[in-house]
Amino acid sequence: MGHADGLCSIYLEHTADPTMATRVIVDSKTSYPAACNSVETLLVEQTALKTVLPQVAEALLEKGVSLRCDASSKAALASNLPSHQGVFLQDAVDSDFDTEHLSLIIAIKTVSNLNEVISHINIHGSHHTDVILTSSSELAERFMAGVDSAGVFWNTSSRMADGMRFGFGTEVGISTNKIHARGPVGLEGLMIYKYKIRGNGQMSVEYGEGEGQKKV
Template sequence: MTKSLQVPEPSNDLLELAAGVRRSAMSLGQKDDNQRKSAIEAMAASLEVNKSKIVVANEKDLKTAKQDGLADALIARLKLDEVKLKGAIAGMLQVADLPDPLGIRQVHRELDENLVLDRVTVPLGVLGVIFEARPDAVIQIASLAIRSGNGALLKGGSEALLTNEAIMKALKEGLHSSEVESDSLALLTTRKESLSMLKLDGFLDLIIPRGSNQLVQFIQDNTRIPVLGHADGICHLYIDSEADLQKALRISIDSKTQYPAACNAIETLLVHHDIAEQFLTLAIPIFNKLGVRLLGDLSSQKLGVQELADESDWSKEYLDLILSIKIVSNIDEAIDHIHRFGSRHTEAIVTSNEQNAEFFLRAVDSSGVYHNCSTRFADGFRYGFGAEVGISTQTLPPRGPVGLEGLVTYRYRLRGDGHIAEEFNSGEKSFSHIDLPL
């Protein structure tokens, strides 16, 4: 998507579909905890029954994508085999077991005798989610939406069309056997529909884009609906002068190679010059063996990195077995580099110096900042959220992997007995403002 594209008005069919999702979402928001939990379990069971159909559909999508020359990073995200599908189903069941995010009283306050205020959590309404390549996102989004009482209108990339359709069909079959309306979820399939979605203000309460920086920027520039999402995942790992070499090597390899197509894989390795020669002597042969293409600054080239990184490399999200390496003189230079080129996604430091670790954790302004562990832990499932609708790198909450708590808002409710504001303005009465048990 680019800024030159025109956003078309929604068709009557799309308006009718969106209206149906909104009506169902209103009903869903009234369902109790057990009803929503049972609906997710029914969807998970239906996915299990239909898993062979889903895998076959995915194999067809993969074949077409490879013939069309889809990038390797997107091919990796597109693949949904039985192992990956099993993990997605497990995440769905984990979402079902999470505490109910709705109806939680956050404020309970007496303003006056028989005038009591409370604030409780409620669903957002309807989510519009646009994502590229990853069909397992349909499963994650559906489970989080139903658990949090929200309807969802989903649009995946055309490369995953058959897989997305097979998944959505299975999810709706599961909902048919539950007390939640199947129209709470809907899948869009055309590019025109995804563009028109941006004009569904009044039907959608939040748009969540999962994809390239270009996609996110286009959506933010072309809709009046609130947008939640991250652009690039330019993640860094800093090897401090007091790092354990073997620990640093283990974390570096995992952060880059465990799943390089993920947004939480590192794209830049920052190494303190005091430890650089020792570390790179160990790391370069292993990275070479694993097929990682290394780009480096002049200092790292003197220590064995073959290719020179140019200025643009520090801002690139490779999503591939490519890693930029820079030698830094101290922790301040490392942090300055992260602030200049990072995307506020996830950064990590490897060090045995607790003071340096704490300084890094406090000074780096990213949604996730780690000490002595892989950046690959930046994930809703790994955080115990069951799943995520995406990772938000904005400063305002929700931030980081967005699970259930990021999909609810709150409502103030005030119960009185004929109270009027004039009584308090005139001085006839004064507020008591007594906090009551939650």
């Protein structure tokens, strides 16, 4: 199976519910930072910089996450966060958006529109799992159709990309390849899947093993 990196992104669009967005992003980054389905890049619509992003950033900082921001997001947060938190904002460099940090680090980039988001993810991502947070079903469906990843989720944590949470049983890996067969191959052997979740704020910690745990 072709699966080396998990450079997952979340797109925060300005119509996303702030409370839901905060829950999803914090879970995606902090529930298991070293996992391949942990979010590494947060793409923020320019309109959301001073509305939704500050609440998200404050929650991430409280969890000990380092925020590596581009110039626009850093300026917006510096003027909207408490002064004791603003000092922890860091400047992003280009390589941050091509790095699977596997730790409590997230790179934040400002984007203008959905086309820019799709282009960024398809160029810089690893085709693993990517997420859009929005109240617009039209934007969500365009995102899920345009992003070339094995998992494309709407309003749910990137950490939901997991065989156990999907109800598949023990997971042997997550493939980002588009062909995988060996030996005699029929039509079924050539099939691949693109997994879509349309959620309303689900977090990975709600879906796992043990009594009372749920599956997608």
